[in-house]
Amino acid sequence: MSPSSFSYVLQEVKPLTDYIYLHVLGEPLLHPQCEEILNICDANHMKVQLVTNGTFLKQYRLFKHPSVRKLSISLHSLDENPSIDLEDLYQTVLIYMDELQQDQYLELRFWRANTPSAKAEQFLAKLQNQFAFTDTKRNKSYQIKEHVYVAFADGFTWPDQNKDKVYTKGTCLGGIEQLAILVDGTVVPCCLDADGAIPFGNLFTSSLATILETKEYLDFVLALKENRLSAPLCQTCSYQTRFSK
Numbered sequence: 001m002s003p004s005s006f007s008y009v010l011q012e013v014k015p016l017t018d019y020i021y022l023h024v025l026g027e028p029l030l031h032p033q034c035e036e037i038l039n040i041c042d043a044n045h046m047k048v049q050l051v052t053n054g055t056f057l058k059q060y061r062l063f064k065h066p067s068v069r070k071l072s073i074s075l076h077s078l079d080e081n082p083s084i085d086l087e088d089l090y091q092t093v094l095i096y097m098d099e100l101q102q103d104q105y106l107e108l109r110f111w112r113a114n115t116p117s118a119k120a121e122q123f124l125a126k127l128q129n130q131f132a133f134t135d136t137k138r139n140k141s142y143q144i145k146e147h148v149y150v151a152f153a154d155g156f157t158w159p160d161q162n163k164d165k166v167y168t169k170g171t172c173l174g175g176i177e178q179l180a181i182l183v184d185g186t187v188v189p190c191c192l193d194a195d196g197a198i199p200f201g202n203l204f205t206s207s208l209a210t211i212l213e214t215k216e217y218l219d220f221v222l223a224l225k226e227n228r229l230s231a232p233l234c235q236t237c238s239y240q241t242r243f244s245k
């Protein structure tokens with residue numbers, strides 16, 4: 001998304017939220033105008049939460065940017081990035097810990113705890129050697145330093161509406177507490193819907209307020225609130241089982 005399109009989108013979402021994530025699918029730090037986009041967020045007093053695979057961390061000093069509130073590093077995907085040097089990334093993460101400001105947070109994610117990769121296990125062992133893990137009130141989340149957390153979760157199957165439908169009942173936060181806006185302006189319920197399988201409308205042709213009044217949006221949200229998965233994409237999504245009642 002270009003910075004000018006992003007500025008337009010930001011004006012639309014600003015009345016509804018104080019935080020945005022700069023991703024749907026993919027690595028946000030790969031965007032060639034990443035810094036310009038962070039500057040636009042800062043100028044609009046919008047706080048940013050970033051999820052990164054860590055490849056480009058060294059090229060930025062993200063906690064020095066006033067718009068960045070939280071950085072999550074997906075350490076479970078370390079084995080998918082052969083270019084990442086484990087020791088180098090570990091040292092970079094330590095620098096990030098030192099540069100944290102009072103209102104910033106660092107989350108180290110191990111989101112394939114049931115099938116950990118070799119590199120992820122090595123990284124975790126280094127953390128366990130250096131820090132004490134203090135249990136928090138959040139499920140499988142541990143504090144290792146002020147504002148620094150290690151979060152574990154089991155892996156999930158990425159949804160695909162062309163696959164066999166597995167679930168009919170369930171709920172999640174998609175569309176209720178979060179929305180995703182794709183590069184072409186399509187508004188969808190969550191960042192797992194990268195192909196726009198559940199389109200509520202297009203932000204470049206309708207206002208967000210109008211989109212949030214459409215039958216498509218209202219019916220989708222009502223179903224989730226009633227513990228029903230109405231969209232074929234959701235019926236293949238194991239991520240929503242994290243919210244099972």
Ligand code: SF4
Pocket residue numbers: 159171172173174175189190191192193233234237239240
């Ligand atoms: S069930 Fe899965 S695909 Fe559907 S809104 Fe929730 S996270 Fe997205």
